Amino acid sequence: MMMENKMDFEQWLKNKKDIIDHWLKELLPGRKEFPEKIHEAMYYSIFAGGKRIRPILSILTAEILGYNDEIVKKPACALEMIHTYSLIHDDLPAMDDDDFRRGHPTNHKVYGEDIAILAGDALLTEAFYILSQLKSDKLPEILRIIALSSSSRGMVGGQAIDIIQTNNPTDINLLKKMHARKTGALLTAPIECAAVLCGEKNTDNFRELGDNIGMLFQITDDILDIRGNEAELGKPIGSDMSLGKSTFVSLLGIEKSEKEAEKYFKSAIKSLHRINVKNNEAVKRFEELIRFIHDRSH
Amino acid sequence: MMMENKMDFEQWLKNKKDIIDHWLKELLPGRKEFPEKIHEAMYYSIFAGGKRIRPILSILTAEILGYNDEIVKKPACALEMIHTYSLIHDDLPAMDDDDFRRGHPTNHKVYGEDIAILAGDALLTEAFYILSQLKSDKLPEILRIIALSSSSRGMVGGQAIDIIQTNNPTDINLLKKMHARKTGALLTAPIECAAVLCGEKNTDNFRELGDNIGMLFQITDDILDIRGNEAELGKPIGSDMSLGKSTFVSLLGIEKSEKEAEKYFKSAIKSLHRINVKNNEAVKRFEELIRFIHDRSH
Numbered sequence: 046m047m048m049e050n051k052m053d054f055e056q057w058l059k060n061k062k063d064i065i066d067h068w069l070k071e072l073l074p075g076r077k078e079f080p081e082k083i084h085e086a087m088y089y090s091i092f093a094g095g096k097r098i099r100p101i102l103s104i105l106t107a108e109i110l111g112y113n114d115e116i117v118k119k120p121a122c123a124l125e126m127i128h129t130y131s132l133i134h135d136d137l138p139a140m141d142d143d144d145f146r147r148g149h150p151t152n153h154k155v156y157g158e159d160i161a162i163l164a165g166d167a168l169l170t171e172a173f174y175i176l177s178q179l180k181s182d183k184l185p186e187i188l189r190i191i192a193l194s195s196s197s198r199g200m201v202g203g204q205a206i207d208i209i210q211t212n213n214p215t216d217i218n219l220l221k222k223m224h225a226r227k228t229g230a231l232l233t234a235p236i237e238c239a240a241v242l243c244g245e246k247n248t249d250n251f252r253e254l255g256d257n258i259g260m261l262f263q264i265t266d267d268i269l270d271i272r273g274n275e276a277e278l279g280k281p282i283g284s285d286m287s288l289g290k291s292t293f294v295s296l297l298g299i300e301k302s303e304k305e306a307e308k309y310f311k312s313a314i315k316s317l318h319r320i321n322v323k324n325n326e327a328v329k330r331f332e333e334l335i336r337f338i339h340d341r342s343h
Numbered sequence: 344m345m346m347e348n349k350m351d352f353e354q355w356l357k358n359k360k361d362i363i364d365h366w367l368k369e370l371l372p373g374r375k376e377f378p379e380k381i382h383e384a385m386y387y388s389i390f391a392g393g394k395r396i397r398p399i400l401s402i403l404t405a406e407i408l409g410y411n412d413e414i415v416k417k418p419a420c421a422l423e424m425i426h427t428y429s430l431i432h433d434d435l436p437a438m439d440d441d442d443f444r445r446g447h448p449t450n451h452k453v454y455g456e457d458i459a460i461l462a463g464d465a466l467l468t469e470a471f472y473i474l475s476q477l478k479s480d481k482l483p484e485i486l487r488i489i490a491l492s493s494s495s496r497g498m499v500g501g502q503a504i505d506i507i508q509t510n511n512p513t514d515i516n517l518l519k520k521m522h523a524r525k526t527g528a529l530l531t532a533p534i535e536c537a538a539v540l541c542g543e544k545n546t547d548n549f550r551e552l553g554d555n556i557g558m559l560f561q562i563t564d565d566i567l568d569i570r571g572n573e574a575e576l577g578k579p580i581g582s583d584m585s586l587g588k589s590t591f592v593s594l595l596g597i598e599k600s601e602k603e604a605e606k607y608f609k610s611a612i613k614s615l616h617r618i619n620v621k622n623n624e625a626v627k628r629f630e631e632l633i634r635f636i637h638d639r640s641h
Binding site for chain 2: 078080083084087134137139158162163165166167169170171173174176177184188191192193196197198201202205209
């Protein structure tokens with residue numbers, strides 16, 4: 046990838062991030078609304094520097110299908126809130142016990158464990174409140190996709206497997222099963238929701254694209270946990286391994302993990318090209334995003 | 344109230360409870376579904392002996408309006424799941440740190456704090472998954488009512504006020520504001536949802552009924568915290584007071600609290616009679632339920 050192109054993509058990414066931040070501010074309850082402390086805690090984690098990958102996946106999917114990003118505004122923001130709540134709860138002392146996230150103190154370090162638990166609960170609930178305002182006959186299907194991908198058969202189920210497997214021997218199949226839920230479900234949902242809202246009847250190709258991106262994302266995450274730069278990553282290096290958790294790197298080694306990442310990268314690009322697209326400019330951007338996930342250093 | 348009547352009401356209550364338990368089993372994912380531990384933890388708290396007051400309020404509202412209980416099945420169960428999740432999180436060591444609930448060890452005592460946090464998250468999420476299956480053009484309104492009543496402006500907001508006011512001086516107005524959210528919101532929502540599903544356009548009277556029941560419920564709860572029988576209550580007596588929390592009893596004393604309870608009891612009966620009912624048998628049952636909440640010893 047040429048440097049020029051890269052600059053261009055990063056600027057594009059920043060513009061999208063700004064749009065999403067603007068949407069989130071518009072859709073969340075006021076930061077100073079009563080009771081203030083809970084709303085402050087919600088804002089703190091929502092605006093703590095996330096990359097907004099999930100809403101961007103929704104936007105790009107709408108764009109390759111020839112639609113404007115506005116069509117995915119509510120589900121995209123709902124999914125970002127659900128993702129943020131999952132990080133707040135995951136960082137709690139009873140879970141991963143992390144003090145830092147994206148270079149900032151974690152929610153419970155700032156607001157206390159009790160408010161952090163509630164801020165997570167509130168963000169999850171708010172996501173569904175926002176969906177109630179989606180003026181679309183697709184609402185039941187969107188609600189089904191988002192609730193299922195976040196549920197005990199989706200993301201929360203993945204977290205539970207993660208807890209059960211910590212300090213227990215894990216094989217690569219269970220690890221993949223865990224990540225398909227823990228990380229994959231919330232990366233597939235934004236793509237599937239966008240496809241449904243843009244009128245796609247068969248979403249198989251979209252889900253396949255999401256599944257490949259999910260696995261790619263998780264493997265590069267595991268590699269970064271070992272190889273990353275602590276300052277760029279915003280959390281200590283090797284933190285997953287030191288928690289006694291199995292990772293792609295601990296089970297396969299770095300070299301094989303990189304090959305796995307390469308495999309899912311290629312599969313994601315293939316899935317993307319299986320979709321009947323309306324906007325080739327947007328497809329180029331989508332490819333750049335997949336490459337960005339593959340190449341990212343933080 | 345004559346003894347004969349009371350027996351009759353308790354049998355009626357038991358029958359409704361059985362129907363609701365049956366619904367919940369039908370709507371929840373399987374207890375043995377993968378990953379098993381999280382589903383077991385969800386079942387444990389859902390079937391830990393709750394009185395099912397919230398679903399019963401939905402059923403009674405449908406019945407006084409001349410409808411069958413089936414019409415409220417999904418929102419009633421969703422609200423019971425949300426109520427249960429709020430108890431699991433409320434009992435956590437970082438919150439009220441309770442070891443017992445309804446005479447059984449609390450969720451985190453059995454499954455560990457990490458799984459308990461996730462079981463709460465999963466029940467909240469499952470509630471919205473169940474709503475996605477509600478085949479009704481009223482879905483957006485039902486979703487709005489349930490999400491808002493559980494949100495940072497509803498139940499979770501009430502929990503946040505509770506935390507902030509612990510060990511801080513509180514006046515009776517802030518206490519009422521807290522309880523309207525913490526307890527009241529999830530007692531009003533089942534009544535309002537039922538009214539909407541039964542085609543009521545103006546739900547003011549229904550919300551007023553719910554608000555009165557909510558306040559009545561909380562005051563009797565505070566009285567029970569002092570007066571109750573530990574065995575019947577299933578948790579230690581005086582546990583709220585010993586946590587440094589203000590209660591109606593700590594602010595007003597027992598006698599004035601009982602007068603307040605009486606006041607909300609009468610207001611609830613009045614609100615009930617302001618509703619244009621279709622089924623007088625059901626109204627009698629509704630009155631008995633309100634009396635039951637007023638007279639309960641556990």
